[in-house]
Amino acid sequence: DADVTQTPRNRITKTGKRIMLECSQTKGHDRMYWYRQDPGLGLRLIYYSFDVKDINKGEISDGYSVSRQAQAKFSLSLESAIPNQTALYFCATSDLPSGRDTQYFGPGTRLTVL
């Protein structure tokens, strides 16, 4: 969905490095999410934010941090990357006023930690 963009699309890094993944959206949605996808495990929630001042941990937040710089921007950081953080990462948004839980996903970032 072109309304949700993620950068970079692919990244290879080394153990111990700090990495930032960025997400921007033009949908005007208040809610933003970061997920991790691993084969056979589906999508697991890392962090979510319901507005600029509201940040919440998901089910697998250890080793990650986030920053909501503006309504349209939500960044995910790996302070010290480790190999088991190798995965596909997705950002998503949803629209609070609509009363729906439908989430709209970006194209993903493939991260490899060596």
Place this chain on the structure above:
Amino acid sequence: GENVEQHPSTLSVQEGDSAVIKCTYSDSASNYFPWYKQELGKGPQLIIDIRSNVGEKKDQRIAVTLNKTAKHFSLHITETQPEDSAVYFCAASIKGGNTGKLIFGQGTTLQVKP
């Protein structure tokens, strides 16, 4: 905690046949159940959703059924085509509706053979 189980993990059908993917959920307060399709190299895209006040919903060749008593819901694709080949995810809202959080199944890789 809340859980969504999805079966099968892989499904192979001949073009023109039907495909069925099943999910069960644990949170009795869940009331929103979306299905997402993920094509290779892309983020998940919503294809159909259903709310708990409806037992079945159809959109052309796809349909979703919900059994709240048994806490399971299913995706049905009829007259499958090669372009239906993708990974499909079911999801359920957590702790009722409009919480902004979904829990996803493990995914089903559907292959439609020409």
